[in-house]
Amino acid sequence: MHRRALGFAVLFVLHVVWGGTALAAGAAAGAMPSAMDERVRACTSCHGVQGQGLNNDYFPRIAGKPAEYLFNQLTAFxxxxxxxxxMGYLVAFLPDDxxxxISQYFADLQPPYPNADQSDVTPAVLAAGQRLVTQGDPARKIPACIAVMARA
Ligand code: HEC
Incomplete structure (x- = not known):
């Protein structure tokens, strides 16, 4: 493995282990730090201080999404x-409540969105994304993102 990649991997593992420990400590009754900001610090290095996401598209914005949606994702992870x-390691031992x-905390945050004009994807990709959001892709059995989801 390349040395820098190895360094990153070690830091990354430390980050996840530390974050998971901090979160688990918070989950123990009576041990919760008073401010939710402190408890979710483990999440913000990847999702932004206010859950706004990072410039790197792989790390999604979570702020302002419906609490029930966020909760469903967290329990799924x-x-x-x-x-x-x-993500799985971080939430592995956290109870539903x-x-x-955590879901409500991020759902309540409304940090500004980045300027949409800065997108550098092609019009074709944008149009494909819009189709997926509004109509889905029946040929591939992908429902529209805007379709109401029922929890199984
Ligand atoms: C190491 C980086 C990292 C950390 C730390 C992290 N996440 Fe994530 N999270 C991600 C990535 C990357 C994804 C997208 C994964 C995928 O879709 O494959 C994700 C996905 C999510 C999603 C689903 C978003 C969506 O729109 O579907 C939620 C909710 C979420 N994270 C919440 C959290 C919370 C809460 C924490 C803290 C407990 C946290 N994450 C910590 C990297 C991280």
Whole structure:
């Protein structure tokens, strides 16, 4: 492995382990720091201080999304329905009511959106994205993002 990549991997693991420990400590009754800001600090290096996401598109914005949606994603990461190991490790031992609080915290944040004009994707990609959002892709059995989702 390249040395820099190795360094990053070590830092990354430390980050996730530290973050998970901090979150788990917060989940223990009576041990919660008073401010939710402190408790979700483990999330902000990847999702932005206010959950606004990072310039790197891979790290999604979570601020302002519906609390129930965020909760469903967090329980899916925890229970294996959605897989991204760093997220899974962080929430592995967190109970539902704590994940609900975290979800509500980010749902209530409304940091400004980046300027949409700065997008550098082609018009064709934008149009394809818009189609997926509004109509989905029946040929691939992808429902429209705006379709109301029922929880199984
Ligand atoms: C190591 C970086 C990292 C950390 C730390 C992290 N996340 Fe994530 N998170 C991601 C990435 C990357 C994704 C997208 C994964 C995917 O879709 O494959 C994601 C996805 C999510 C999603 C789903 C977003 C959506 O729109 O579907 C939620 C909700 C979320 N994270 C919340 C959190 C919370 C809460 C924390 C703190 C407990 C946290 N994350 C910590 C990287 C991270």
């Amino acid at each position: 925890r229970d294996g329905g959605r897989t991204y190991p760093p 704590y994940l609900r609080k």
